[in-house]
Amino acid sequence: MTELTEKKLTGTLGPGAIVFMVVAAAAPLTVVAGSVPLGMALGNGAGYPAMYTAAAVILALFAVGFVAMARHVPNAGAFYSYVEQGLGRGAGLGAAFLALVTYTAVQGAVYGYLGFAVNELLVSYGVPSLPWWLWTLVAIAITGLLGYRHIDLSGKVLGVLLIAEIAIVLLLDLAVVAKGGSDTEGFSTGVFQPDTLTSGAPGIGLMFAIAGFIGFEATAVFRDEARDPDRTIPRATYAALAVIGTFYSVSAWAVISGWGENAAVAEANANPGTMVATTTENYLGSAAGDVVQVLLVSSLFACVLSFHNVLSRYLFALGNAAVLPSRLGSSHARHHSPHISSIAQTVTAALLLLLLAGAGLDPVAEVFAWLSGAATLGILMLMFLTSVAVLLWFRRSRADTRVWQTRIAPGLGLLGLAVCLVITVQNMPLLVGGSTTLAVVIDAVLVLSVVAGLVLAALRPTASTTLLGKLE
Numbered sequence: 381m382t383e384l385t386e387k388k389l390t391g392t393l394g395p396g397a398i399v400f401m402v403v404a405a406a407a408p409l410t411v412v413a414g415s416v417p418l419g420m421a422l423g424n425g426a427g428y429p430a431m432y433t434a435a436a437v438i439l440a441l442f443a444v445g446f447v448a449m450a451r452h453v454p455n456a457g458a459f460y461s462y463v464e465q466g467l468g469r470g471a472g473l474g475a476a477f478l479a480l481v482t483y484t485a486v487q488g489a490v491y492g493y494l495g496f497a498v499n500e501l502l503v504s505y506g507v508p509s510l511p512w513w514l515w516t517l518v519a520i521a522i523t524g525l526l527g528y529r530h531i532d533l534s535g536k537v538l539g540v541l542l543i544a545e546i547a548i549v550l551l552l553d554l555a556v557v558a559k560g561g562s563d564t565e566g567f568s569t570g571v572f573q574p575d576t577l578t579s580g581a582p583g584i585g586l587m588f589a590i591a592g593f594i595g596f597e598a599t600a601v602f603r604d605e606a607r608d609p610d611r612t613i614p615r616a617t618y619a620a621l622a623v624i625g626t627f628y629s630v631s632a633w634a635v636i637s638g639w640g641e642n643a644a645v646a647e648a649n650a651n652p653g654t655m656v657a658t659t660t661e662n663y664l665g666s667a668a669g670d671v672v673q674v675l676l677v678s679s680l681f682a683c684v685l686s687f688h689n690v691l692s693r694y695l696f697a698l699g700n701a702a703v704l705p706s707r708l709g710s711s712h713a714r715h716h717s718p719h720i721s722s723i724a725q726t727v728t729a730a731l732l733l734l735l736l737a738g739a740g741l742d743p744v745a746e747v748f749a750w751l752s753g754a755a756t757l758g759i760l761m762l763m764f765l766t767s768v769a770v771l772l773w774f775r776r777s778r779a780d781t782r783v784w785q786t787r788i789a790p791g792l793g794l795l796g797l798a799v800c801l802v803i804t805v806q807n808m809p810l811l812v813g814g815s816t817t818l819a820v821v822i823d824a825v826l827v828l829s830v831v832a833g834l835v836l837a838a839l840r841p842t843a844s845t846t847l848l849g850k851l852e
Contacts, residue, residue, distance in 0.1 A: 401686050423588060429570075451610045490684050494677065584810070594756070
């Protein structure tokens with residue numbers, strides 16, 4: 381029982397290791413292969429790469445206040461700890477439950493896609509087809525094993541997988557640039573043309589772009605395991621945004637340039653699922669196209685491993701704060717990991733995916749699409765609440781009087797997030813396969829998760845998302 385007495389996570393993660401965790405959660409190859417064609421087809425066509433830049437700017441403005449307040453929040457609770465300090469205990473508990481639902485949704489979405497992708501990959505090599513959920517359960521077991529161990533092990537695994545998936549996309553980018561773009565049109569200039577940027581539905585394009593950044597805020601979740609967190613967390617946050625934003629913008633532009641603007645939009649509408657693999661084959665050969673399929677699987681696995689670590693630390697923080705059972709707040713005596721939370725998270729992920737599989741849902745068209753749509757709205761709700769909390773807390777506490785860090789940048793970020801939130805709510809049916817009923821159900825679940833926190837706050841006056849109840 382001695383292993384249950386330790387309540388502290390430890391580690392020596394520097395900015396680079398945390399950036400690996402965060403960028404892996406963003407699943408860069410998955411976004412380039414999946415979201416870029418959809419953003420082009422449903423958004424603003426050849427102007428879509430600029431939406432990643434716009435999303436990065438909005439999130440960077442949000443991050444200014446987020447990072448400024450990070451040094452004043454003593455625990456690794458991330459969003460919900462900030463919301464409690466700025467908006468009160470009830471709102472903080474509501475944000476905590478909203479965060480759990482949101483990250484469970486995004487992890488479930490990727491697990492569904494991963495099971496399907498593994499089966500398709502193995503079938504292409506002659507392995508008999510098996511139900512997708514079997515491969516998902518294998519992935520959950522491996523993820524759970526890594527999550528049980530010290531965070532440094534996950535960091536090393538994520539580093540290797542991330543380098544591989546980024547490398548193949550960068551090779552494609554370089555090949556397109558070296559050739560001078562498509563034979564017919566050369567390099568795309570749509571991102572510099574106002575009429576192209578505003579064509580189609582740029583709001584929907586921005587919505588898809590924002591979804592590609594889910595997980596960047598996880599830098600603060602690793603506070604307890606960071607080396608010199610007051611310096612490491614801000615550096616990792618800004619670095620993650622810069623890396624993700626630049627990578628997506630350049631890669632989306634390269635894919636469009638590789639086809640030519642008109643041909644790229646046509647291909648994105650006709651074959652969004654295979655567009656990037658086909659582009660890779662055209663510029664790097666058929667073997668590289670096969671490599672993309674393999675690395676897509678590793679990208680999805682890196683994503684679920686990263687979100688497993690984030691969710692485990694959320695459960696750990698809430699267990700220590702007496703919001704959830706205290707056993708979840710235990711850390712392993714040798715691995716210094718949230719091992720009980722990791723086990724709980726592994727079990728809940730397996731049960732969720734078995735439930736979805738038992739309902740006969742398609743792993744991509746339904747499991748992935750529905751849950752990722754819910755996660756996109758959930759994360760925007762969390763960031764919006766956090767932005768409001770940051771502004772109010774700095775105004776009330778006067779702990780930091782720098783105008784840019786505490787008022788201007790957070791205020792501009794709040795406006796940008798409000799626009800994204802409205803667009804996402806309006807287009808939620810699009811994200812979940814065109815079902816208005818399902819969109820309403822998802823909206824209701826997310827709102828009810830916040831209400832559950834408010835109810836808990838009323839029923840349990842001692843429940844709090846922060847370990848100390850007040851800022852140090």
